[in-house]
Amino acid sequence: MLKLTDTQTLILIRASARPGNLALPLPEGLHGAAAKMAIGRMIKLGWIEEVEANIRCGEPLWRDTGDGHGTTLIATEAGLAAIGIDPVVVKTMAGLRDAKPEAIAAVQRPGTKQAQLIAMLQAPDGATIAEIAEATGWQPHSIRGAISGSLKKKLGLTVTSEKVEGRGRTYRLDQG
Structure with missing residues (x-):
């Protein structure tokens, strides 16, 4: 298996967070010959594909084809x-498109407790602290810290809570 460079990893992470997996715009500071080399290698490896751009939707252009179209x-x-x-998983996480691309990639690693927490909060009925603690093995204060710090502050997600009769305070990830 090939080892990705930091630049390749960043391009792919950001693409995974964008609608249609758009790889553009490229990371700041990557332009000219360096950009052409990096993208050329990624195309050769099959990680990036050049497709016709939908100019009406404002998709960023990689290359102008000269006939009023671009890629x-x-x-x-x-x-x-x-x-x-x-x-x-990328398609499932479409509701999180407003979060930071680097953070979305961290969340999408299957099997992590953070991914498990997000999945529980995405459920229609949300989850209580007790339910999350049982599933993850975390202490209640750690769960509240993860919701406040990791999800809200670091990832920029909106988590709402409400008191539900017979169930207690439930937390839910706002999908809107």
Whole structure:
């Protein structure tokens, strides 16, 4: 298995967080010959694909074809797999598109407690602190800290809570 460079990893992480897995815009400071080299290598490896841009939707252009059209770049399933992101998970997490791209990639690692916490909060009925503690093995103060620090502050997600009769305070990830 090939080892990704930091630049390749960042491009793919950001693409995984964008609608349609758009790889553009590229990271700040990556332009000119360096950008062409990095993207060329990623295309050769099958991680990025050059496709016709939908100019009406304002998709960023990678290359102007000269006939009034242009191309853009998208991450392929192989590219997402290269950074450990299951394409099915990317589609499932579509409600989180406003969060920071780097944070979304961290959340999408399957099997982590943070991913488990987010999945529980995405459930229609949300989850209580007791339910989360039972599933994760965390202490209640750690759960509240993860919701406040990791989810709200670091990832920029909106978590709401409400008191439910017979169940107690439930927390839910706002999908809107």
